[in-house]
Amino acid sequence: MQGNQIEARICSPLTSHYSTFIEEDEFYTIMNFRVVENSGFTKLTRSDFKIMFYDGTIVKEASSFSQDDYVVATPFGAIFNGYHDASYLITLVGRIIEASGLTNVTDEPSVIGGYRYSFTIEDQEGDGWPFDVITYNRNMFTISSLNPLIHEWSICVKILHVWHDLDDVSNSLNLILVDNQGTKIRAAIRESLVTKFSPLLIEDLWVILRKFLLTPDVDLVRTTPHRFKIQFSPDTCVEYLNFLTCDYDYFSFGRFRDIRTGISNPYIYVDLVGRVDNVNDIQLVQTVGSSKDISVVYFDLIDTELTHLNFRLTGESAFKFHKQWKDNIDDVVVCIIRFAKIVATSNRMWHCTNIGCSKIMVDPPLPGVVELKEWFADDCGSPRAVFKEARLT
Numbered sequence: 001m002q003g004n005q006i007e008a009r010i011c012s013p014l015t016s017h018y019s020t021f022i023e024e025d026e027f028y029t030i031m032n033f034r035v036v037e038n039s040g041f042t043k044l045t046r047s048d049f050k051i052m053f054y055d056g057t058i059v060k061e062a063s064s065f066s067q068d069d070y071v072v073a074t075p076f077g078a079i080f081n082g083y084h085d086a087s088y089l090i091t092l093v094g095r096i097i098e099a100s101g102l103t104n105v106t107d108e109p110s111v112i113g114g115y116r117y118s119f120t121i122e123d124q125e126g127d128g129w130p131f132d133v134i135t136y137n138r139n140m141f142t143i144s145s146l147n148p149l150i151h152e153w154s155i156c157v158k159i160l161h162v163w164h165d166l167d168d169v170s171n172s173l174n175l176i177l178v179d180n181q182g183t184k185i186r187a188a189i190r191e192s193l194v195t196k197f198s199p200l201l202i203e204d205l206w207v208i209l210r211k212f213l214l215t216p217d218v219d220l221v222r223t224t225p226h227r228f229k230i231q232f233s234p235d236t237c238v239e240y241l242n243f244l245t246c247d248y249d250y251f252s253f254g255r256f257r258d259i260r261t262g263i264s265n266p267y268i269y270v271d272l273v274g275r276v277d278n279v280n281d282i283q284l285v286q287t288v289g290s291s292k293d294i295s296v297v298y299f300d301l302i303d304t305e306l307t308h309l310n311f312r313l314t315g316e317s318a319f320k321f322h323k324q325w326k327d328n329i330d331d332v333v334v335c336i337i338r339f340a341k342i343v344a345t346s347n348r349m350w351h352c353t354n355i356g357c358s359k360i361m362v363d364p365p366l367p368g369v370v371e372l373k374e375w376f377a378d379d380c381g382s383p384r385a386v387f388k389e390a391r392l393t
Helices: 076-080 193-199 256-260 316-327 369-380 383-391
Strands: 007-008 030-031 034-037 049-052 060-061 095-097 114-122 127-138 154-163 175-177 184-189 206-210 213-218 229-233 237-239 270-277 282-286 293-302 308-314 334-344 348-353 359-362
Touching: 076 308, 154 334, 175 193, 175 206, 184 193, 256 270, 256 308, 270 308, 293 316, 308 316, 316 359, 334 369
Parallel strands: 007 049, 184 229, 308 348
Antiparallel strands: 030 060, 034 049, 095 114, 114 127, 154 175, 154 206, 175 184, 206 237, 213 229, 270 293, 270 334, 282 293, 293 308, 334 348, 334 359
């Protein structure tokens, strides 16, 4: 036995049959099953595929070859330093400290939509990691489990971003949603439903969504790695949750070196964080195929590996960023860009730019930003005085 793992899924109405004799910690021989792509961004195992049972699948008991539980624990330090692979789930071992009581996840006290239990797990090095354990009633699903084969969906998600496409003449509304596992998916609302749903969809709130449609995301460049997107219907239900406090905001930061060398997937938007450097003045550039000029500003971001990445900001975002950067008197300015597009120039040099859904945050009040500014100041030294003075003129 090699200890390799793969996810298996049994959908209704087959669950009542197989659940009567499949038990944990037992060995089985499984035959006549389907192998499908694991489309979830965050996977239960390292495998890119998963097993799907159907009515012809055969399960037989097998002799145990080993008493090993195949537990491979991830060091907490690897998580803190960003060295773990966020594309699959991990195993942690530690002791529970600072546990809280049970909390109802819905705003209405008379309706028990589920429970939330918070605690911190501590490893042998004394490093702590916060956890939220949440259970939901009424058949809640994770984003990674969404597929068109099931129609009665209920998901608990945080609204990361709401925007209108800059070139969208239909005035439809777009959203980026994320569940408590950090898996993201795009949602779209057609123009006729925008008036109904837009007042309910506020960024940074947690909601329960029900009765929506699921369709393939066929855009050439996708906002999330998920191959499906959510479509609101007139019957879609939005319920608020009492689940608003988080110490993290579900970023998926790209490595600058991978972007510059072309390793990163240019067909999926990426989050960026780094120190701002080499900011140019705002320029007016004529757009291709139009007589209209747009505002453009170029600058560099530097990550903790001291890799430079060129960024191009356009439109109102260029004005807003340039003003925030110029008004900031700190020696080190950190910028976080959510949903940046990776593009290649004519000489095959990779850089990033903003699109309609991008969010530009200069020195945002988020966990870790102050520590990152201090790291850049200590590791790189203070910027040149003339550079700082030039920004203030």
